[in-house]
Amino acid sequence: xxxxxxxQLDAKGLACPMxxxxxxxxxxxxxxxxxxxxxxxxxxxxxxLKAWADKSGHQYLGTNExxxxxxxxxxKADEEKAETSHPNTVDNKDxxxxxxxxxxxxxxxxxxxxxxxxPGAISVPLGELEERMNEIDASKDVYVVCRTGxxxxxxxxKLAENGYDKVYNVIPGMxxxxxxxxxAK
Amino acid sequence: xxxxxMKPSELAKKVVNKEDLFILxxxxxxxFEDWKVEGENFEYKNVPYFDxxxxxxxxxDDLPKDKEILVVCAKEGxxxxxxxxxxxxxxxxxxxxxxxxxWSEHLEPVKIxxxxxxxxxxxxxxxxxxxxxxxxxxxxxxxxxxANRMTNIYTDFAKEKGVTINHTMDTHLHADHISxxxxxxxxxxxxxxxxxxxxxxxxxxxxxxxDGNTIKVGDTNIDIQALYSPGHTIGSTSFxxxxxxxxxxxxxxxxxxGRPDLAGKADDxxxxxxxxxxxxxxxLSEELIVLPAHYMILDELNDxxxxxxxxxxxxxxxxxxxxxxxxxxxxxxxxNLPPQPNAYQEIRETNMGQxxxxxxxxxxxxxxxxxxxxx
Numbered sequence: 001x002x003x004x005x006x007x008q009l010d011a012k013g014l015a016c017p018m019x020x021x022x023x024x025x026x027x028x029x030x031x032x033x034x035x036x037x038x039x040x041x042x043x044x045x046x047x048x049l050k051a052w053a054d055k056s057g058h059q060y061l062g063t064n065e066x067x068x069x070x071x072x073x074x075x076k077a078d079e080e081k082a083e084t085s086h087p088n089t090v091d092n093k094d095x096x097x098x099x100x101x102x103x104x105x106x107x108x109x110x111x112x113x114x115x116x117x118x119p120g121a122i123s124v125p126l127g128e129l130e131e132r133m134n135e136i137d138a139s140k141d142v143y144v145v146c147r148t149g150x151x152x153x154x155x156x157x158k159l160a161e162n163g164y165d166k167v168y169n170v171i172p173g174m175x176x177x178x179x180x181x182x183x184a185k
Numbered sequence: 186x187x188x189x190x191m192k193p194s195e196l197a198k199k200v201v202n203k204e205d206l207f208i209l210x211x212x213x214x215x216x217f218e219d220w221k222v223e224g225e226n227f228e229y230k231n232v233p234y235f236d237x238x239x240x241x242x243x244x245x246d247d248l249p250k251d252k253e254i255l256v257v258c259a260k261e262g263x264x265x266x267x268x269x270x271x272x273x274x275x276x277x278x279x280x281x282x283x284x285x286x287x288w289s290e291h292l293e294p295v296k297i298x299x300x301x302x303x304x305x306x307x308x309x310x311x312x313x314x315x316x317x318x319x320x321x322x323x324x325x326x327x328x329x330x331x332a333n334r335m336t337n338i339y340t341d342f343a344k345e346k347g348v349t350i351n352h353t354m355d356t357h358l359h360a361d362h363i364s365x366x367x368x369x370x371x372x373x374x375x376x377x378x379x380x381x382x383x384x385x386x387x388x389x390x391x392x393x394x395x396d397g398n399t400i401k402v403g404d405t406n407i408d409i410q411a412l413y414s415p416g417h418t419i420g421s422t423s424f425x426x427x428x429x430x431x432x433x434x435x436x437x438x439x440x441x442x443g444r445p446d447l448a449g450k451a452d453d454x455x456x457x458x459x460x461x462x463x464x465x466x467x468x469l470s471e472e473l474i475v476l477p478a479h480y481m482i483l484d485e486l487n488d489x490x491x492x493x494x495x496x497x498x499x500x501x502x503x504x505x506x507x508x509x510x511x512x513x514x515x516x517x518x519x520x521n522l523p524p525q526p527n528a529y530q531e532i533r534e535t536n537m538g539q540x541x542x543x544x545x546x547x548x549x550x551x552x553x554x555x556x557x558x559x560x
Contacts, residue, residue, distance in 0.1 A: 017263040020235045043545065044259055051213040052235040 003064075003073065003184075004110040004125070006034040012041050012069060019045040020052055023074070027058065033078040033151075035061070035109045040070045049074065059147075062115035073111040084153035086160065086169045095143055095170050096179045103140045107155040108147055108174065114184040118145065118177065126151045129158055138164050145170040188268040189279040191255055193291035196281060197312050200224045200483075201293070201490035207252045209244075209278075211237065211267050212259055212285070220553045222257060222281075222288060222313070225483050234263035241270045248276065260284040286548060289313040292338045294320075295491045297476070300427045304407045305346075308476065308491050309338070314551065315480050316362050317492055320350075321426055324403025328352035330424065330432055331478045332365035334547060339369055352400055354378035354409075355536075356434025356478060357421040360447040361526040363547050364536045367391075380413075383420030388538035394422050414465055416458025417443035419450070423466075431473040431496060436461055438477045439485040439494050442505030444522055447529055451519045459514055462506055471497035527553040 009026045011019040019040045026036055038049065046063050053060035053074050061073035095102065095118075104121040106113050113123040124132050126146070136142060142164060146152040149171040156169040199206055203225045210217050211234035221229065232244055248254060248271070256271070256278055258264040264280035271278045281288060292309040297319075300306055304323030311317070311333060319330040320339065327348040329339050332355075343350050350373040353366040357380060367389060370377035378400070381393040396413035410425040417435040421443075424432040435443040442462060445454035473496045480492045487493065500506050508514040526532070528550040534540045535547070542550065 015262045016258070016260055017234050017238070017266050021238055021266075024235065024238055043549065047216070048213060048233075048235065051215065051233060055233070055236070 002110075003037070003071075003114050005037040005073065006030060008037045008039065010039050011045070012039050014040070014042065016042055016044050016048065020048055023049065023052070027074070027076055030076045032076050033109075035073055035075045035111045037111070038070075038072040038074065040072065041068060043070075045070060045072065059112075061111045073115070075109060075112065078150075080148060081150055084149055084169060084171065086153050086156040086167070088156070088167060089149075089169045089171050090143065091171055092173070092177055092179070095145070098143070102143050103137060104143045104145060104170075105136060105155070106145050106174075107151050108145075112147065112174075116174070116181040116183055118174075119180055119182045121145065124155075126155055129155055133159070133162060136164070141166045141168065143168050143170050145173045147173055147175045149173050186272045186275055186277050188265065188272045189277075190282045191279040192282050193287050193313075194293070196222065196255070196288065197291060197293045197310075197490075200312055201486065205252055207249050207254045209248065209254060209256045209267070209271075210258070211256060211263050216259070216285075220285070222285075223483055228252070234258060234267055237267050237270065241267065241274060245274060254278040255281060257281045257288075258284050260286050285313070285552075289548070289551060290335050292318070292333065292335065293490060294342060295489060297430070297491055297493060300407055300429070302407065304403060304427065306426065306430065307342075308493070309333070310486075310490060310492065311362075314362060317476070317478050317480065319432065319476060321402050321407055321409065322346055322348050323407040325349060326351050326403040328354065328400065328402045328409060329366070329369060330354050330409075331356055331359070331434065332369050334363040334365045334368075334551070336365040336369040336372060339365070340372060343373075349373065349375075351375040352378060352402065352409075354394060354400070354424070356380075356423065356432060357418040358383035358448075358533060358536055359435075359478075360529040360533050360536075361479075362551055363532055367538070380418075380420030380422045382415070383418050384537075386537050386539070396422075412465070412469075414461040416445055416454055416461045418448055419454060419457070421461075425469070425473065426476075429472075429474060430476050431466075431469065432476045432478075433466075434478045437466065437475060437499065437503070437506075438479055438481065439475070439492060439499065440503060441481055442503070442518070445518055446522060447525060448533070451522075455515050455518055458518060459511065466496065467500075469496065471495070471500065475499055527551070 050060045057077040059075040064071045106121040107126045144152040144156045152169045156167045159167045205226045207228045210231045217231040256264040256268045261284040268280040295308045297306040307320045309318045321328045327350045353370045355366045367377045376392045378392045378394045394411045398411040400409040412423040414423045445451045
């Protein structure tokens with residue numbers, strides 16, 4: 001799959017420290033929760049980027065390599081609300097026990113989905129939910145998952161407003177998912 | 186203030202001379218934790234460069250005003266950035282040219298001694314990794330033992346000395362660094378010698394080092410005698426050079442002994458290791474001077490920067506040679522071992538010719554400290 005990102009940064013041919021210097025600068029212009037793709041050729045950039053992201057609270061999603069270019073994905077730190085308001089929730093274990101029949105909608109960004117998701121989960125990033133809602137079968141039980149339960153809460157509310165009456169928010173979601181995952185090819 | 190570049194060779198002198206130095210290491214915490222420039226009188230501060238992009242004000246109070254400061258990073262780029270910022274703040278600082286990468290590849294030649302019949306023996310100390318290699322020179326010829334990957338250092342040295350390298354030999358199949366023995370032999374047209382028991386899976390031709398082989402260097406007959414001494418690997422072979430020096434490879438170090446587990450056979454080889462250390466070496470002259478293939482800690486470095494000690498002294502002082510009880514010995518060398526060296530499987534495969542990584546990859550595989558010993 002192609003990984004959709006909000007902003008791309010070309011740091012190819014640049015040696016350390018420039019890939020991180022430029023990443024840091026680009027990050028300032030991103031909205032919280034948006035994903036930055038960093039293209040780099042410096043092999044050391046992977047470890048450094050991961051260490052930098054961990055320290056600054058951003059979410060390092062992963063790195064793909066193709067033709068000698070590293071494609072790094074980092075999601076800007078997002079504000080987390082402690083409370084969710086969609087009434088119907090299940091926890092990770094409930095979802096795990098449902099097995100293959102469950103319709104699982106993963107509303108994280110496409111880069112987050114790409115580096116690890118529940119097998120069979122359908123990727124519909126929160127920002128695309130409105131226009132792609134018709135892809136989701138309203139007659140079935142729908143389980144909405146994100147990283148911590150926040151974005152899935154918003155998505156579940158939106159689905160409920162649009163006539164989906166069997167929608168469940170999965171809490172907490174992928175951050176503590178212990179079941180199988182797969183990566184996008 | 187201007188920012189200065191410090192060459193690895195200048196830094197090496199500071200290590201050997203036990204000079205004072207304050208190192209500001211701007212790599213990640215993990216990298217620093219794993220591996221750094223070691224110096225007896227060095228002080229350290231580790232702040233990743235990405236924490237300093239917006240300014241160095243926060244660390245100014247932690248930097249000494251009366252001590253030389255060296256900024257170190259992986260390849261030099263970040264240390265220049267941070268060094269420039271410190272200079273702008275009015276500090277006199279240097280950065281390490283080529284970073285840890287260059288430090289890891291620096292070899293410091295130290296003369297061990299003149300040999301009988303006019304030969305010379307040099308030890309090449311790889312301070313960044315603790316690897317030791319050797320060149321025996323005599324009558325216009327030379328042999329290199331346990332050569333490192335940076336073969337140009339040996340060819341340049343040979344050229345300077347006006348000798349031709351005819352032989353390269355490895356005491357064993359190395360697991361912690363990539364051998365330069367085969368490449369060096371190809372470059373110089375010499376022979377590459379390996380113990381056959383370590384070479385059962387190699388993909389290239391080599392000269393078999395057998396117990397009792399004598400290899401002559403130069404027409405003045407400096408003998409290198411091979412002595413089969415298994416334990417670290419099943420093929421491990423020691424050399425007696427000019428009847429004075431015992432090159433022990435990774436079997437016996439100055440302050441420790443070899444570990445038997447890097448080919449996954451600790452239990453099989455522990456008996457061989459004990460026999461070599463407690464019987465074979467015991468039968469040799471105690472006057473022999475031990476020259477190992479590694480050192481682990483700075484205390485093993487002598488004042489002249491060399492790593493060498495008399496066999497009799499090691500029998501008196503090295504803990505690994507003084508474990509009477511066989512079971513205790515077995516436990517010491519098979520339990521609580523340090524972590525295995527970075528990429529040691531890939532390094533072994535490279536040394537067997539099974540894989541051929543590019544030079545950038547080779548560098549990366551060798552990153553980090555060597556861990557061949559048990560103390």
